[in-house]
Amino acid sequence: MNDTAASVLPVFDDVLAAAARIAPHAHVTPVLRSRTLDAMAGCELHFKTEHLQRAGAFKFRGACNAIWSLDEATAARGVVTHSSGNHGAALALAARTRGVACHVVVPEGAVAAKLAAIEAHGATLHRCAPTIAAREARCAELQAELGAELVHPYTDPRVIAGQGTAALELLCSPERFDAVIVPVGGGGLAAGTALSVAARSPGTRLFLAEPSGAAETFASLQRGERVTDFTPDTVCDGLRGTLGAINFRMLRDHHAQVLTVDDAATIAAMRLFWQRTKQIVEPSSATVLAAVLANPALFAGQRVGVVLSGGNVDPDTLPTLFG
Amino acid sequence: MNDTAASVLPVFDDVLAAAARIAPHAHVTPVLRSRTLDAMAGCELHFKTEHLQRAGAFKFRGACNAIWSLDEATAARGVVTHSSGNHGAALALAARTRGVACHVVVPEGAVAAKLAAIEAHGATLHRCAPTIAAREARCAELQAELGAELVHPYTDPRVIAGQGTAALELLCSPERFDAVIVPVGGGGLAAGTALSVAARSPGTRLFLAEPSGAAETFASLQRGERVTDFTPDTVCDGLRGTLGAINFRMLRDHHAQVLTVDDAATIAAMRLFWQRTKQIVEPSSATVLAAVLANPALFAGQRVGVVLSGGNVDPDTLPTLFG
Numbered sequence: 001m002n003d004t005a006a007s008v009l010p011v012f013d014d015v016l017a018a019a020a021r022i023a024p025h026a027h028v029t030p031v032l033r034s035r036t037l038d039a040m041a042g043c044e045l046h047f048k049t050e051h052l053q054r055a056g057a058f059k060f061r062g063a064c065n066a067i068w069s070l071d072e073a074t075a076a077r078g079v080v081t082h083s084s085g086n087h088g089a090a091l092a093l094a095a096r097t098r099g100v101a102c103h104v105v106v107p108e109g110a111v112a113a114k115l116a117a118i119e120a121h122g123a124t125l126h127r128c129a130p131t132i133a134a135r136e137a138r139c140a141e142l143q144a145e146l147g148a149e150l151v152h153p154y155t156d157p158r159v160i161a162g163q164g165t166a167a168l169e170l171l172c173s174p175e176r177f178d179a180v181i182v183p184v185g186g187g188g189l190a191a192g193t194a195l196s197v198a199a200r201s202p203g204t205r206l207f208l209a210e211p212s213g214a215a216e217t218f219a220s221l222q223r224g225e226r227v228t229d230f231t232p233d234t235v236c237d238g239l240r241g242t243l244g245a246i247n248f249r250m251l252r253d254h255h256a257q258v259l260t261v262d263d264a265a266t267i268a269a270m271r272l273f274w275q276r277t278k279q280i281v282e283p284s285s286a287t288v289l290a291a292v293l294a295n296p297a298l299f300a301g302q303r304v305g306v307v308l309s310g311g312n313v314d315p316d317t318l319p320t321l322f323g
Numbered sequence: 324m325n326d327t328a329a330s331v332l333p334v335f336d337d338v339l340a341a342a343a344r345i346a347p348h349a350h351v352t353p354v355l356r357s358r359t360l361d362a363m364a365g366c367e368l369h370f371k372t373e374h375l376q377r378a379g380a381f382k383f384r385g386a387c388n389a390i391w392s393l394d395e396a397t398a399a400r401g402v403v404t405h406s407s408g409n410h411g412a413a414l415a416l417a418a419r420t421r422g423v424a425c426h427v428v429v430p431e432g433a434v435a436a437k438l439a440a441i442e443a444h445g446a447t448l449h450r451c452a453p454t455i456a457a458r459e460a461r462c463a464e465l466q467a468e469l470g471a472e473l474v475h476p477y478t479d480p481r482v483i484a485g486q487g488t489a490a491l492e493l494l495c496s497p498e499r500f501d502a503v504i505v506p507v508g509g510g511g512l513a514a515g516t517a518l519s520v521a522a523r524s525p526g527t528r529l530f531l532a533e534p535s536g537a538a539e540t541f542a543s544l545q546r547g548e549r550v551t552d553f554t555p556d557t558v559c560d561g562l563r564g565t566l567g568a569i570n571f572r573m574l575r576d577h578h579a580q581v582l583t584v585d586d587a588a589t590i591a592a593m594r595l596f597w598q599r600t601k602q603i604v605e606p607s608s609a610t611v612l613a614a615v616l617a618n619p620a621l622f623a624g625q626r627v628g629v630v631l632s633g634g635n636v637d638p639d640t641l642p643t644l645f646g
Contacts, residue, residue, distance in 0.1 A: 051601045271638050278374045278603045278634035311601035315594050319642035 012199035014161035051311025059090035065162030084110035092123035154188030155244035164192030178302035185239035187247025238284035335522035337484035374634025382413035388485030407433035415446035477511030478567035487515030501625035508562035510570025561607035
């Protein structure tokens with residue numbers, strides 16, 4: 001899967017259009033507070049609960065915007081993507097809301113439960129060898145064979161605009177946020193959030209939480225050029241992807257600041273969040289709470305918007321995570 | 324701890340008074356829906372999310388009502404209870420909302436995390452030998468020494484009236500419920516729910532979910548007399564208590580129907596609920612979903628109110644629960 005669709009930068013108007021387009025299908029997720037976590041963090045935390053989004057992650061927003069942006073002829077030919085994670089399930093469910101055929105290329109060895117979720121939403125699975133080259137080749141084949149439209153998980157401008165609607169909702173608040181923090185992997189959520197923050201609350205600082213075992217966004221923004229040669233080593237399965245080229249440009253131009261967190265802090269934050277709020281978020285989401293708790297001086301006394309990206313955790317992994 | 328305070332049966336007006344009394348302190352918890360769970364159950368499930376109540380369980384309602392019912396002189400002497408679980412933490416937090424001293428008698432060997440929660444809410448712990456006799460004796464001593472008021476976890480009429488406010492909120496709905504189901508242990512929630520159902524929606528059937536390893540409520544209602552001689556064997560730590568005498572009378576008079584569920588079904592339901600809603604409820608709460616799923620004919624096509632009693636799960640127990 002390549003970045004060719006990424007040549008046109010999305011703008012804030014695309015986020016507004018996405019919000020209108022997905023409104024009949026996506027949830028406006030609630031904002032959750034916790035007195036105890038506020039006291040521990042020394043600031044006011046406003047959690048945007050995307051783990052309560054349909055299909056269990058913010059990914060549904062971008063997928064839904066992409067699906068409902070298609071013209072009739074393209075929609076009739078279907079969509080294709082490769083993802084063994086939240087984007088695959090989100091695109092499958094979004095496609096179903098419009099009766100669009102959805103093809104998801106998945107590598108051999110992907111987690112059975114995640115594949116079952118994608119199939120349960122009505123998508124067709126296409127297995128391939130577990131390499132990037134094999135996945136991209138299979139995707140290209142399906143595009144050629146079926147005329148299906150590629151919907152990239154994080155470089156597609158329609159996807160980025162859709163992801164921006166989470167922060168758009170969060171910032172619809174009578175009081176101003178001093179900071180907003182979101183996790184960063186491929187950068188779809190981060191880039192979309194940058195659009196909403198810049199347009200709706202330009203004085204609000206944008207922080208990105210990134211696992212220290214996959215901190216190529218941190219390295220890329222520091223060097224001023226995109227780092228792609230790295231091997232991710234983190235429990236945050238949603239944050240192992242490589243920052244997209246378009247995403248890099250948008251985050252660099254916005255002067256987003258990356259906070260890296262190690263997996264132990266992330267797992268401790270996930271556990272703490274669960275104990276205090278009874279909400280299960282996936283490790284990728286817990287990075288944001290871990291980052292805030294690890295940097296008290298950055299946020300002291302402030303009003304902080306925290307986007308919890310998703311809640312898709314395989315119960316079988318918990319003994320390992322918390323063991 | 325004896326049942327002497329239980330001689331006066333609470334009535335629905337007490338529930339209404341409790342609702343007004345606790346309103347400044349307790350949350351009106353949201354009602355949660357899930358398309359997937361509705362499809363699996365073959366009925367419409369409306370989950371009353373008491374795991375999101377303060378202190379993580381419905382227990383805060385009854386405790387708060389008891390605390391704010393005290394006259395000034397009694398309040399000045401403080402309250403006492405014995406509980407190593409949710410009632411202890413709930414009473415401690417409720418007492419703190421009024422600046423009332425709270426003494427909690429706990430048996431040696433109780434879970435350290437739960438004791439820490441009780442102390443974190445500002446209560447004083449009093450340790451005793453792990454027998455009912457030792458606990459009651461220590462309670463009686465504290466009552467005598469301090470003039471502290473006993474607040475029994477489920478036979479106190481103020482507690483029962485407070486617990487009834489959860490169903491009162493649930494039944495404030497434009498559409499009628501065909502059935503309401505709550506878990507039953509000592510019977511405080513069950514008896515309070517019976518008051519609200521009888522007054523607000525008398526055609527609604529009341530079901531009680533009870534672990535088959537602690538099914539003395541089932542046995543008691545079947546025999547028409549209270550069974551107290553049993554040894555609980557269940558993972559549902561909130562449902563091991565013995566049905567109170569006052570609670571038995573109220574549930575018998577209401578013709579409540581008990582559905583028993585085994586622990587394996589409860590744990591499967593807890594896991595399913597988590598996966599579909601990202602909410603962690605404790606095993607005692609999951610009994611209600613397990614009971615509905617196990618009895619499809621009873622609820623087919625109906626509108627069912629389901630009270631999720633609490634969410635206080637020790638993360639360290641999960642590997643065992645889900646292992």
